[in-house]
Amino acid sequence: MGEHIFERLARERNITVDEMREIISARIERGWNDPDPVKRAQWERIPCAGEIPTPEELLRYVVEKLEAEGREDLLSWYPNL
Template structure:
């Protein structure tokens, strides 16, 4: 059985399409990227990305790696039940 991608699961739980879910995440990334607070802006700019701004996939990869490196991988197991 193929595992569901996290964006598919979030979209299903919200009753929206995957494209709509990606658009929501992209809008949040753009908002953070352009935040007026320089400290918040700098936090967003730590996310490695190939383009001008992180994609939803690049953001997700960064978040998962950050959670794991902070020793909080139990959060992933607790909230994401595959």
């Protein structure tokens, strides 16, 4: 099986996968707590099992949204999604 998107992103940045997940998680948290209610509402649309989306849940949401909008071409750079 090919490398996971988080592995690729970490390798490209010369950091660990855990560090990459922490960066993504921090970005999710910033968005989730954004003072702009419009931006916050966009983040709150992401389905999640807990209080806040995980990096995997964010990735799944983005991929599904792109597919629903017919924008799979934006995913072609990473064939293992």
